[in-house]
Amino acid sequence: MIKYNLAELTAEFEANPIGHHSPALRHLLQKLRSSPTKGKFVLVCTKPYREWVLATLTGSRKNPVKLNKRYVFNDLLEAERFVFRRRLKAFTRLEEDQ
Amino acid sequence: MTRARYITGYSDPMSVAPGGSIHFYVSAEGVTQYRADIVRLIHGDLNPAGPGFKEKVVQTSVSNNYPARRQNTYPGSCIVIHEKAALAALSSFTLQAFIWPTTPQKGRQVILGRWAAKQRSGFALIIDETGAAALLLGDGRRVETISSGLALREREWAFVAATYNTDSGNAQVFQETLEDHVVLKGRATAERLTRVKPRMVNRAPFTISAGFSHTDDQRSVFCYHYNGKIDRPRLAGDVLDSSTQISFQKHRPQPEQENIALAWWDFSENMATTTITDRSINQINGETVHLPTRAMTGHNWTGHTLRAEDAPEEYGAIHFHDDDLYDSGWNISFTLDLPDRFRSGVYAARLKAGEIEDYIPFFVRPKPGRPTARLAYLAETATYMAYANFNVLHAPETEPWVSRLLIVYPDNLLAYQHDEWGKSLYESHSDGSGISVSSRLRPITNMRPKNNSPFGLHGSSLREFCADTHLIDWLDYKGYACDVITDEDLDNEGVELLRPYAAVMTGTHPEYTSTHMWDALKAYTDQGGRLMYMGGNGFYWRIAYNQECPGAIEMRRAGGSRTWITEPGEGFQSIDGEPAGVWRDVGRAPQRLVGTGIVTMGFDIASYFKRLDESHDRRVAFAFEGIGADERIGEFGLIGGGAAGLEFDRAEPHYGTPPHALVVARSENHTESYLLLLEEMGAMIPNIHAPENPLIHADMVFYETPKGGAVFSFSSQCWCGSLSHNGYNNNVSRMTSNVLTRFLDPAAFDV
Numbered sequence: 014m015i016k017y018n019l020a021e022l023t024a025e026f027e028a029n030p031i032g033h034h035s036p037a038l039r040h041l042l043q044k045l046r047s048s049p050t051k052g053k054f055v056l057v058c059t060k061p062y063r064e065w066v067l068a069t070l071t072g073s074r075k076n077p078v079k080l081n082k083r084y085v086f087n088d089l090l091e092a093e094r095f096v097f098r099r100r101l102k103a104f105t106r107l108e109e110d111q
Numbered sequence: 112m113t114r115a116r117y118i119t120g121y122s123d124p125m126s127v128a129p130g131g132s133i134h135f136y137v138s139a140e141g142v143t144q145y146r147a148d149i150v151r152l153i154h155g156d157l158n159p160a161g162p163g164f165k166e167k168v169v170q171t172s173v174s175n176n177y178p179a180r181r182q183n184t185y186p187g188s189c190i191v192i193h194e195k196a197a198l199a200a201l202s203s204f205t206l207q208a209f210i211w212p213t214t215p216q217k218g219r220q221v222i223l224g225r226w227a228a229k230q231r232s233g234f235a236l237i238i239d240e241t242g243a244a245a246l247l248l249g250d251g252r253r254v255e256t257i258s259s260g261l262a263l264r265e266r267e268w269a270f271v272a273a274t275y276n277t278d279s280g281n282a283q284v285f286q287e288t289l290e291d292h293v294v295l296k297g298r299a300t301a302e303r304l305t306r307v308k309p310r311m312v313n314r315a316p317f318t319i320s321a322g323f324s325h326t327d328d329q330r331s332v333f334c335y336h337y338n339g340k341i342d343r344p345r346l347a348g349d350v351l352d353s354s355t356q357i358s359f360q361k362h363r364p365q366p367e368q369e370n371i372a373l374a375w376w377d378f379s380e381n382m383a384t385t386t387i388t389d390r391s392i393n394q395i396n397g398e399t400v401h402l403p404t405r406a407m408t409g410h411n412w413t414g415h416t417l418r419a420e421d422a423p424e425e426y427g428a429i430h431f432h433d434d435d436l437y438d439s440g441w442n443i444s445f446t447l448d449l450p451d452r453f454r455s456g457v458y459a460a461r462l463k464a465g466e467i468e469d470y471i472p473f474f475v476r477p478k479p480g481r482p483t484a485r486l487a488y489l490a491e492t493a494t495y496m497a498y499a500n501f502n503v504l505h506a507p508e509t510e511p512w513v514s515r516l517l518i519v520y521p522d523n524l525l526a527y528q529h530d531e532w533g534k535s536l537y538e539s540h541s542d543g544s545g546i547s548v549s550s551r552l553r554p555i556t557n558m559r560p561k562n563n564s565p566f567g568l569h570g571s572s573l574r575e576f577c578a579d580t581h582l583i584d585w586l587d588y589k590g591y592a593c594d595v596i597t598d599e600d601l602d603n604e605g606v607e608l609l610r611p612y613a614a615v616m617t618g619t620h621p622e623y624t625s626t627h628m629w630d631a632l633k634a635y636t637d638q639g640g641r642l643m644y645m646g647g648n649g650f651y652w653r654i655a656y657n658q659e660c661p662g663a664i665e666m667r668r669a670g671g672s673r674t675w676i677t678e679p680g681e682g683f684q685s686i687d688g689e690p691a692g693v694w695r696d697v698g699r700a701p702q703r704l705v706g707t708g709i710v711t712m713g714f715d716i717a718s719y720f721k722r723l724d725e726s727h728d729r730r731v732a733f734a735f736e737g738i739g740a741d742e743r744i745g746e747f748g749l750i751g752g753g754a755a756g757l758e759f760d761r762a763e764p765h766y767g768t769p770p771h772a773l774v775v776a777r778s779e780n781h782t783e784s785y786l787l788l789l790e791e792m793g794a795m796i797p798n799i800h801a802p803e804n805p806l807i808h809a810d811m812v813f814y815e816t817p818k819g820g821a822v823f824s825f826s827s828q829c830w831c832g833s834l835s836h837n838g839y840n841n842n843v844s845r846m847t848s849n850v851l852t853r854f855l856d857p858a859a860f861d862v
């Protein structure tokens with residue numbers, strides 16, 4: 014079982030959410046991003062290059078996304094950071110349970 | 112989410128010459144009328160960091176308001192038997208076939224028969240609601256189902272038969288698997304006396320793999336579509352005993368069977384076409400609807416050969432899908448009659464209804480043999496068709512693949528809400544089998560200006576059509592005269608289409624190539640033509656254009672790095688019998704055509720190129736005029752912030768990069784999102800990410816070809832995204848200009 018230095022990896026991700034990452038951060042991101050389709054965080058682009066709304070995938074083709082209009086982003090990197098923190102929280106809770 | 116208001120459509124053809132006509136087919140919901148105009152498309156990218164959206168309205172007779180209405184699409188393949196006389200007298204009968212059902216539990220599915228659903232009339236051998244073979248009878252009032260009672264197993268061959276005796280009212284069903292699983296029941300029969308005498312509805316034809324529903328505006332609408340393969344369907348006008356049924360399973364009828372058989376359909380005949388051949392003396396031939404997949408392995412496939420032509424008797428199956436689609440069949444909404452003089456270019460019918468809009472792109476090519484410029488841009492329409500309605504957001508591995516959050520765009524949502532418009536060649540049918548046919552006779556929601564893709568890079572997340580407008584815009588800004596031709600034109604006309612041009616430019620992603628196209632491009636460069644390969648992942652998959660059904664292509668994912676895999680024995684194209692899959696597997700790696708071939712793809716950010724020693728060879732000095740020896744080339748750009756990224760290619764002499772080719776620049780510093788292509792490893796290797804694998808780089812290549820021709824390959828899909836940086840004044844724009852200027856210059860190359 015790999016031991017993550019979560020404080021360090023969080024700092025690394027927050028500094029640069031999209032781009033080059035260390036092997037340890039890459040490993041952690043693979044876990045965070047591999048959640049099943051249903052309930053997975055995605056963004057819905059509501060204004061091109063300007064506005065993205067947080068949403069989750071439903072798993073159905075007809076209505077694939079459920080919007081969460083409380084979370085509207087004007088910066089994609091902010092959205093990445095927000096979802097990272099949310100997922101990390103759930104992930105550490107899971108780790109503690111085990 | 113409620114059903115979205117939309118307006119959309121398609122054109123036919125997609126490429127038209129001056130003096131010709133192009134029809135537009137529009138459907139809309141939630142609006143009553145719309146305004147249509149023809150526009151010349153220049154720059155489709157809305158990114159405020161770039162030059163912004165550019166279009167020019169062209170005055171044509173199209174400009175007007177039009178009433179909006181919804182036009183329906185009815186997907187699902189089947190076979191229609193038009194013959195009615197020979198079938199009219201049918202009273203007692205036997206129906207039989209081998210089947211390989213892929214969704215036996217989806218509900219009622221017709222295998223073969225004559226069933227009028229609205230009138231509850233006729234007869235058919237079906238899979239019933241329990242997944243068992245059954246005989247369905249209807250007299251217009253009463254419907255009776257005689258079921259074998261044994262559920263068919265998914266993707267397992269079974270023989271199914273049904274008989275009906277009109278005198279006694281005796282009805283029988285028989286079902287037997289071809290796989291003996293010892294502990295599982297594999298055989299079942301049912302027999303019953305019924306008082307339901309099947310009544311025929313005149314306008315309902317005999318069909319295979321669907322029943323008849325109704326007609327909508329003269330279009331036949333079918334229902335109860337079957338998913339899976341059908342092999343050797345037979346029809347007799349009598350009750351056949353079981354030994355006669357077995358004799359009817361043979362590939363060809365014997366004289367004694369010919370006298371009893373009403374129809375002996377042989378799917379291994381005319382596999383390249385829509386024709387269904389009856390081998391009985393009655394010749395009750397049929398026709399496929401919506402292009403089901405032909406040249407499929409039958410119940411008796413041995414694996415001794417992988418090619419249908421070598422053993423047609425083992426390739427008697429057709430795979431039907433309830434979501435196959437060839438022609439949406441809409442009514443014409445308006446037509447553009449092009450005057451005799453009309454500038455070649457990339458155009459669109461712009462549809463506007465208040466806030467809602469759409470663009471239907473099309474291409475105006477010059478008249479055959481009448482070029483209007485010395486440069487041609489080859490629009491990658493085969494790639495646009497392959498990626499049509501590309502939508503894989505729901506796959507759990509998608510986000511790890513793109514290395515950033517998935518972004519859903521309006522076209523994704525529209526395509527998801529309209530599965531009836533069909534999916535891309537990257538996806539699977541509703542039964543999980545890969546999609547091997549694409550058509551342009553349907554809305555393609557992602558072949559649009561202003562389009563972004565979840566599979567682009569950070570920044571301008573553009574791919575295919577919209578990404579290609581970066582090049583169109585640059586040509587326009589720089590004032591290069593240019594004819595536009597398309598993949599489909601090239602497939603039709605071959606090298607004659609290219610010959611008049613001093614130079615030809617590809618788009619950013621010319622991935623799908625037919626044999627005619629490949630041969631034409633090779634002949635062009637071998638006969639003095641000059642080719643600029645402006646993208647990445649070019650000339651990778653082999654396709655075939657369907658000559659009988661214009662606007663359809665076939666592609667099978669046999670080999671290569673792929674999102675689905677052909678079933679064993681089904682790796683040959685049905686249209687031309689050629690080996691399907693990636694060109695490299697038939698000795699024509701992209702390196703043989705343009706010096707480089709795909710090595711990787713990634714979806715986060717891009718990088719830059721640096722010059723290599725060979726760039727200082729005087730043979731290629733023209734390309735580097737004004738470029739410093741240590742300059743980073745393309746360390747900027749709308750797509751991912753660099754000129755090297757998304758999907759890119761490397762040189763490899765073993766695959767066919769010519770020995771005299773100069774590898775003049777190479778990209779570096781790619782992220783871990785870029786993974787090594789499957790074909791680049793024989794066995795599994797651990798270093799598959801760019802930072803650890805030295806093969807993962809883009810190579811820029813130049814070489815001369817016979818008779819004064821030449822090839823220059825930029826080899827990256829992002830290259831054109833960097834052209835407009837800093838007011839079009841940058842080293843990517845300069846190099847592109849350098850090469851193009853030299854390629855248009857008739858002077859021979861200094862070899």
Ligand SMILES: [Fe+2]
Nearest residue numbers: 620622648758
């Ligand atoms: Fe591709």
